[in-house]
Amino acid sequence: MKTYNFNKEAPVGFFDSGVGGLSVLQEAVKLLPEENFIYYGDSKNAPYGTKPIEEIKRLSFAAADFLLSRGVKALVVACNTATSASIEELRDTYSNIPIIGIEPALKPAVELKLPGKIIIMATPVTLAEKKFYDLIKSYAENSVIQPLPCPGLAELIEDGKLTGEEISYFLRNILEPFMVSPIASIVLGCTHYPFIKGELSRIIGADIPIIDGSAGTARELRRQLSLKDLLSDRTIKGNIHIFNSLEGEEIIKFSYTLLNQ
16 A cells, blocks of 8 residues: 655546546536646556556556656546446555546446436446456446447547548447437446547437546546545646657647647
8 A cells, every 4th residue: 555645736537548638627627727737648548447456556556656656636537447346446556645547437427317328338348357357236226327438549549530431331330229318318338438529419308418437537526625625726727738648749749739629
């Protein structure tokens, strides 16, 4: 077990298997603009969603160690797959630092009480984990929930294919079998997927809600920082530093472009 001591003005660390977690960081910056943030994207090893569990854990701990070596005061696992596979062990190992994970925002989808099925788009590993199974089971009695594995989708987004024919074809191919009956909502169970919400809406219709867990994760981060008296006292906007396991400036420029969308 490792323990750390922090101060209010230390940065908050985020990590993801690539650029997807920037969708969560966007919400955190809106909610906590005075905080400093460090983001680590492990695009060299993306995606995590098709890897063995033990490898995901190893990569998650490497990302956490990278951020902790830079003195972060809290850690956000901005990756659904890494959260499912490693969040408990991370919390056990780093005992006194707030560690916030993300999971599919199924509860707000259920609470809408719309007719039709709730489709949860996620990576195969996220959908196969017991944590996810337990989440579905807790809501399945009163809702029709349809898990939809999306192998290859995170890779397209990592490659910058957020609009256009290729991403449209991919989404139509996986969604059309479910469009023959009413869809209540779509829950995005991977932090990469919010970046293609526009394409999703064009395919399923603008009237169908598309829900992700980014805003809820940002609120939980604020709550945890407040509980531990770690909210920054600054009154000016904080800084954001982005790192990536890939070498070169291209992925960093792409990351800032996504963040500032």
